Amino acid sequence: MKRKDKNKSSPGQMKLLWDDWEVADSEVIKVALKFVMANCYDPKIAMQLFT
Structure with missing residues (x-):
């Protein structure tokens, strides 16, 4: 049984x-x-994501 390519567009x-x-x-x-x-809620904690 052959598998179809999932990324193939119509x-x-x-x-x-x-x-x-x-x-x-x-x-x-x-x-x-x-x-x-x-x-x-706490800007100090949120800013740790951007450092």
């Missing part, structure tokens, strides 16, 4: 727009820092 299937999107790491870190600080 014929005519379009790629997602963000599939090849490159993001600067600094932008991601800025957003993550804002999100974590807005949702944390």
Whole structure:
């Protein structure tokens, strides 16, 4: 019995727009820092994730 390739796309299937999107790491870190600080109970502990 042959196995099908799980990563094979269907014929005519379009790629997602963000599939090849490159993001600067600094932008991601800025957003993550804002999100974590807005949702944390103790900022000192949360900042240990970013050091």
